[in-house]
Amino acid sequence: MxxxxxxxxxxxxxxxxxxxxxxxxxxxxxxxxxxxxxxxxxxxxxxxxxxxxxxxxxxxxxxxxxxxxxxxxxxxxxxxxxxxxxxxxxxxxxxxxxxxxxxxxxxxxxxxxxxxxxxxxxxxxxxxxxxxxxxxxxxxxxxxxxxxxxxxxDGHRPATDRLRHIAQLGYATRKWSYLNRGMEVPEGDVALVLTAPSGATWTWGDDDENTVTGPAEDFCLVVTQRRHVDDTHLQITGDRARDWLIRAQAFAGPATDGPNPKDS
The missing domain is CATH 1.20.120.450 (dinb family like domain)
Structure with a gap:
C-alpha cells in the first residue's frame, strides 16, 4: 500500500x-x-x-x-x-x-x-x-x-477494513507500550489473528503459546484504549499476550491506562 x-x-x-x-x-x-x-x-x-x-x-x-x-x-x-x-x-x-x-x-x-x-x-x-x-x-x-x-x-459508524491500518499500528507498537512506561520488553512474540469487518483474516506475529484472536474492531478498541480487553470478544492465550493488551498503547505521548473493566 x-x-x-x-x-x-x-x-x-x-x-x-x-x-x-x-x-x-x-x-x-x-x-x-x-x-x-x-x-x-x-x-x-x-x-x-x-x-x-x-x-x-x-x-x-x-x-x-x-x-x-x-x-x-x-x-x-x-x-x-x-x-x-x-x-x-x-x-x-x-x-x-x-x-x-x-x-x-x-x-x-x-x-x-x-x-x-x-x-x-x-x-x-x-x-x-x-x-x-x-x-x-x-x-x-x-x-x-x-x-x-x-x-x-449513541451514534452509528459501521466498522470497515480501514481498521487494518490501526490493527497494524497496534501490533507494531507492542514494544513501545512497554518502553514508554520504562519497562523491559518481554522476550518473544505474540501471534495476532484478527477477523476483518469484511470477513477477511489478518495475521501478524508468530507464537503458538501467546495468541490474540477475534474481531479486528475489538483489537483496535483495546490498543487505542477505548475498551478494556475484558469487555471485548478477543480470545487471549498466554501470559505474554494478556500482559501486552492490558497496557497496549498505539499512540504517542506519555504512558496512559485505558478504561477499567465495566464490572470492576
Whole structure:
C-alpha cells in the first residue's frame, strides 16, 4: 500500500465521522465523552488542532517546530493548561462554526498531503515519521476520538477494513507500550489473528503459546484504549499476550491506562 492509498483511507475515515457529527444538536455537542474532561465539542476541537498542525508540519516545518515549543510550555501547567492551549480556539464555538473549522483543517491536510512521496519524512511530536506512518496516525486519531463521540451520542459508524491500518499500528507498537512506561520488553512474540469487518483474516506475529484472536474492531478498541480487553470478544492465550493488551498503547505521548473493566 502506498501513501496515496493511506491518504484516501484517511479522507474516508474523516468523512465517516463527519456523517456522525453533522446532524448533532448543540446539546449533543456539550455531552461528556468517555475521555475525562472532554465533551463531544472538545473531541472535535482536538482533531481540528492536530489536523491543522499536521498540514503545518508538511508545509512549514519551522513553524511547526515553533508550535511544538509553545505546546511544551503549556504542558508545564498540567492537563487543563494543555486542554486550553489545544482546544479553546474551537471547543466553545457554535456547532456549525466548529464543524466548519474542522472541515477547513481537514481540507488543508488533504491538500498538503496530496503530493507526499512514499519516502518522505515529516517532523512530528517526538521522532520524525515516514509519510505512510504519519497519515496512518492521523487515521487512528480520527477513528479513536470518533469512537469517544460515537459512544457519547449513541451514534452509528459501521466498522470497515480501514481498521487494518490501526490493527497494524497496534501490533507494531507492542514494544513501545512497554518502553514508554520504562519497562523491559518481554522476550518473544505474540501471534495476532484478527477477523476483518469484511470477513477477511489478518495475521501478524508468530507464537503458538501467546495468541490474540477475534474481531479486528475489538483489537483496535483495546490498543487505542477505548475498551478494556475484558469487555471485548478477543480470545487471549498466554501470559505474554494478556500482559501486552492490558497496557497496549498505539499512540504517542506519555504512558496512559485505558478504561477499567465495566464490572470492576
Amino acid at each position: 502506498d501513501v496515496s492509498e493511506v491518504r484516501a483511507d484517511l479522507l474516508d475515515e474523516q468523512a465517516a465521522l463527519d456523517a456522525v457529527v453533522a446532524g448533532l444538536t448543540a446539546g449533543q455537542f456539550a455531552l461528556p465523552t468517555p475521555s475525562p474532561r472532554w465533551t463531544v465539542a472538545a473531541q472535535l476541537a482536538h482533531l481540528t488542532y492536530f489536523d491543522g498542525n499536521a498540514a503545518l508540519a508538511i508545509d512549514d516545518p519551522p513553524a511547526f517546530t515553533a508550535s511544538v515549543h509553545d505546546l511544551l510550555e503549556a504542558a508545564a501547567g498540567g492537563d487543563e493548561a494543555i486542554d486550553a492551549f489545544e482546544l479553546d480556539a474551537w471547543r466553545f464555538l457554535p456547532p456549525a462554526d466548529l464543524l466548519a473549522a474542522w472541515r477547513a483543517n481537514r481540507e488543508r491536510l488533504a491538500a498538503s498531503s496530496a503530493a507526499l512521496a512514499d519516502d518522505a519524512r515529516i517532523d512530528w511530536y517526538g521522532p520524525s515519521m515516514g509519510a505512510k506512518s504519519f497519515l496512518t496516525a492521523r487515521l487512528m486519531e480520527t477513528w479513536a476520538h470518533g469512537q469517544d463521540i460515537v459512544d457519547a451520542v
